[in-house]
């Protein structure tokens with residue numbers, strides 16, 4: 001088992017398979033895009049699988065495949081299938097912007113993927129375009145098409161959650177409509193506070209407490225958001241609420257105003273093979289260097305244990321912030337794997 005110095009059991013790994021993306025969300029990537037790392041710098045799928053087998057042997061039980069946009073990487077569905085078959089791995093889930101999801105959904109269902117999170121910040125085509133910089137992609141890149149795909153995900157029996165970042169002067173007026181997707185379309189809608197990483201200064205975050213007030217007012221629910229339900233689908237950091245008449249839950253990840261570090265159970269692997277103990281940590285193990293220098297599984301396992309033990313007690317966004325400007329793209333979620 002991987003246990004850090006605070007006694008937290010680390011059994012969850014987020015694997016970013018690419019830093020590339022077909023969108024340009026304003027808080028994540030600059031509109032002109034970013035310089036992509038050379039192909040050879042990125043771990044091959046066989047390399048990631050070897051690392052995951054080693055980490056499964058150390059107690060990793062659940063893996064989230066993320067990016068960048070994971071579905072833009074060729075072969076990702078076969079990779080997920082292989083990952084789901086790794087002994088010890090109980091769940092493989094995916095986080096996606098949803099644009100290419102319909103195309104790959106049947107393969108993902110067969111893999112099988114245990115759950116899909118779709119990031120969707122607006123149901124309004126114009127706001128969606130403004131927030132994602134999406135000029136092309138045809139119908140697939142419209143919020144309506146993404147909602148339709150999510151309905152199909154659910155009809156296949158795959159749990160589907162929406163991740164939404166509330167932003168002032170952007171999606172503020174439609175948060176209740178987005179929350180209403182939990183009425184019958186998705187299993188949960190989660191509102192996540194924007195974290196001061198990468199290009200986040202491009203958006204103004206709305207704190208979770210304010211979102212709860214907006215929803216109570218707009219959905220005419222009196223104080224329903226003061227009694228969280230005692231469940232943690234996905235065992236993540238979200239706090240969930242049951243809403244009368246809704247089949248799904250509404251969740252909040254108050255990443256900045258409350259934080260969730262004391263229960264954090266995750267490690268992160270970047271596309272270039274850096275294993276990080278925390279989103280906002282400068283510490284990392286260079287697993288690519290170990291893999292490519294012929295290190296044994298035992299040597300790699302030792303490096304993983306070492307990094308797990310160094311997991312900080314809590315994140316230090318401020319240490320990264322230098323206004324975030326100097327190395328902005330290094331701290332952006334598309335690079336670390338959101």
Ligand code: SAM
Nearest residue numbers: 067068069095096097119194195200333334338
């Ligand atoms: N492209 C996929 C997607 O958008 O779901 C997966 C990768 S993306 C980096 C993962 C999640 O990170 C998305 O839900 C995105 O909104 C979120 N994200 C990006 N930058 C963020 C920030 N500064 N604070 C909070 N969440 C952020």
Ligand code: SF4
Nearest residue numbers: 021025028068097334
């Ligand atoms: Fe791409 Fe996801 Fe970042 Fe948006 S949040 S630019 S979809 S990686």
